[in-house]
């Protein structure tokens with residue numbers, strides 16, 4: 001019996017690793033093949049710094065080496081399913097993943113800044129009342145490659161679109177997917193990765209305490225935003241069921257213990273959290289934690305049963321915070337002519353697909 005058949009070489013997804021791990025894997029691989037050491041830099045550069053859609057595009061490498069790389073380290077992709085462009089320059093992408101799940105990213109240009117809002121999970125288990133993703137429920141965690149891949153795909157389409165800022169405010173709760181988010185943060189920030197400054201990368205969380213503790217241990221200057229949205233436990237519970245598990249008081253204590261400045265995110269919802277008394281309580285909480293407040297208008301269409309606070313009321317609310325010495329910014333609603341609130345595009349695309357399937361079924365019956 002012939003037992004000499006060689007075992008198949010397993011393909012490795014380098015994009016799912018941190019740049020240092022990927023470099024190590026490439027260095028081992030090139031050494032085994034007796035390739036010169038400079039090939040390592042050439043190969044690693046093509047992962048994130050000057051990404052290629054496939055190794056065949058890395059024309060500085062010999063043809064035979066490109067073919068070997070294709071077999072050993074195939075480059076997985078996210079497929080762009082929808083790209084929407086708003087009149088205000090905001091762009092929204094729906095990415096189709098290998099298992100047919102879909103996630104969204106939003107690119108928001110503003111002067112010389114290009115902020116990309118990225119997703120960390122397909123769907124979300126937390127069911128915040130004002131969020132289209134929450135109503136979808138949880139589908140699965142994204143891998144590190146699928147998170148940082150949202151940046152990679154953008155750069156592949158146009159290198160000038162490399163974001164200057166990243167916010168983890170797309171689909172999902174990043175701190176419920178910490179191992180992948182941890183690795184993706186390294187890819188986004190590392191020199192061998194996308195080289196985006198840590199101060200320009202913000203993780204936004206409802207306050208998952210174990211994840212917050214892990215995030216706080218990272219030595220880089222990554223930013224933390226807490227999705228607060230309410231100033232009393234009762235009010236928060238009505239908007240965010242996570243209050244049952246990680247209550248307001250515990251989240252505030254964790255935010256106060258964070259070594260760097262924290263931002264409170266506060267979505268304004270008519271009649272729910274936009275009164276003067278809410279502003280006064282919010283000012284107190286922000287002072288206690290030393291937090292900035294970022295006020296967000298509720299995106300119309302994000303939650304059909306809730307109404308956005310009027311612009312006038314938002315301005316008065318922000319002024320009341322500032323009069324109490326709190327630094328408060330009001331984020332402009334962007335992409336109102338596209339489905340820019342997180343989860344809306346995927347929901348709408350799925351509805352359209354369902355309608356199309358039903359129509360096809362009706363026609364063929």
Ligand code: SF4
Nearest residue numbers: 124127128131134172
């Ligand atoms: S707001 Fe964030 S945490 Fe809440 S349901 Fe939506 S995606 Fe999940």
